[in-house]
Amino acid sequence: MKTFHIHFFENRKIYFAISIGIMAVGLIFNIIFGTQLDIMFTGGAVIKYSYTGAIQQETVEQVVQDVAKKDVSVRILENVKSADGSAAANNVSISFSGTNSISVDDQQAIAKALTAKYPDAGFKVVESSSVNPTMGHSFLLKCIAAVALAFILLILYIAIRFKKIGGAAAGTMAIIALLHDVAMVYFTFVIFRFPINDNFIAVVLTILGYSLNDTIIIYDRIRENRRLLGPKTPYSALVNTSINQTFTRSLYTAGCTFAAIATVFIVGQIYGLTSVTTFALPMMVGVVTGCYSSVCIAGPLYVMWENHKAAQKTAAAK
């Protein structure tokens, strides 16, 4: 049976460098592209129509602007495939600037005006969304509160379950690993220019659970090995052995979960289901970083902390 002998603790500088490097790239993208919040958090309106034939983007913009008295930006997507075999149609997506919602009357007026302009296009509403900014903001607050709550509960759980091997240290290092994962998911959204929407919150929460799951496996092994190897074994050796022993399992599980989500992503990509792909891609990234952070970040950080505590103790004793 394959046993690994990777020096996780010794290589920690490399791992930290990789993480910081990726985050720096993400930060640069963030500065360039800015954070784009979806209308469900900011308020605003988007309407997507399907049509046949040809239409002009500028004409559509003009028509809608005249009716709605607001600036709009129009995007055209041609030949959107349908998974159930029906004919491919063209989609036009109208985004209204500003954060105010539009009224139902306005939406009807827009549909009428467009049909008058292009009577043969057969405009049909595919999806539409109009959100009031106050509601959007309160929803955003609720989501942030949820993520904060999740952090607190999960850290409490770890601190209690792993008291024997230094609950606070274990908990804190797990938080750092989780924050690392959240940042990676966030940067995925930024780099691929997905607007931050409820999918982001769902992915963040899921990856919190998943990454912690991974970290727990390692801590569990550390706890067991502490019993087996005795209290004299240095933390670096203890953690290295534990991580190496659980490494196959970490890889397998990450692999299976990744495969499951990757299938969803690929199928969604083929059929142009943006709601699915914006959910699946960050999840894929999250699974990878979740595994990586548990193995390469949380473990070595934990050793550093415990060594630091031990050094403080010996210094105080002197």
Next chain:
Amino acid sequence: MKRVAKPVFFIVALLILILSYTATFGVKGQNGDNTTTYIKGAGDIRWGIDINGGVEATFSPETKTKATKEQIDSAKSIIEVRLTSSHITDYELYTDYNNDRIIVRFPWKNDEKTFDPESAIQELSATALLTFREGGEYTTTTTGSDGQPVYKTPKGTTAANIILQGNDIKSAKAQMIQDQTSGKAGYEVSLELNDSGTQKFADATQKLQGQIISIWMDDVMISSPRVDAVISDGKCSITGNFTAAEASSLANKINAGALPFKLTTTNFSTISPTLGASSLHAMTLAGIIAFVLISLFMLFVFRLPGFVAVIALMGQTALSFAAVSGYFPFVNSFTMTLPGIAGIILSVGMGVDANIITASRIKEELWAGKTLDGAIQRGDDNSFWAIFDGNITVIIVALILMGVFGPTNILSMIFGPSTTGSIYSFGYTLLVGIIGNFVFGVTATRLMTKSLSGFKFARNKWLFGGAKA
């Protein structure tokens, strides 16, 4: 090691197969033209609006002052009457008293030819027209969501003679009354009219003594009481063997016609049915492919425990379907959305973890030199707490997801029920998946593995990951 009898494997596997089959296809009985559904299958799953297409809208009263709870309830009942009258029985309706909001969500009917969500929303939020009319003639009857008949469209004298209108009514309240003779408690609706209505009503009750005055909301008859006496002071009560709920519902509807404010639509979102159907198809495909990939992987890498894992995963997925479709009588059927399906797929990917941990542990013990039985026992025991802790964290996350993205709960005390429901479905399927994992990935797997190891052909360390003998 506790010996597990050999037939146990077959029993467990058979139970899982039955569960999988019935959860997917349901159990239906054919009786001539009628199909009675004994147990619901995956085909009976109620799909959310992102799959079925549909409308979600938030209504708020257009008023500067805060509306009272009764006013919001009345407004809600207008919407309910209209939904029923449009044959929309499968709707979700939430009220948020703190923020004066009413949130309605309903799927688009499958056979509806035109997708005109804007009209639907406008119909729902239009100002209610409450009328009291002479007689009780109606044109059509349909069945409401609670099985009660719904009478629509007044005709004849009922259409012609309107006695009272919404602004003639001051208030309606549900009251409890004590029957003097029998001592039983009953419920009635006590009505108070404005000055404008008192005289009109006195005349009408005089003229129509012993006859029916029907009460209409828009085009739907909501009550048809008989006139017992002449009402000249503008105060009367409507009796009719009402339960508390019925009396309160009728009072709400009457009050709704007298609301001092209009409802405006602050939020709305619509999804067309065609977009949804395509998404469902894609996700189902993805789910099947993912399941097959994971199964192949487990079989190839872990051999016999991998085989057990595939059966356990099947059981876990079946349980997910069952929990959503209303298979179990004690679990309500649930609206399933695209993230919900993603949740099932994800919980399969994460659930297989339990089997991977256990099988890896068994493999480790075999390589450390333990006997087959010893390795299985130690593998099971040592892996349990790791699986337990890992699953608990996912349960915590799933509960939070359900709390943030679902209807009224503790978090709602701070921020109000949200307008997004699709992620709620994700939290639910994740939660069910993990519970299923405990049942199948842990308990059933251990039973099946131990039972299988009793067979002669299985007494081979290689099958469990050990070295070739």
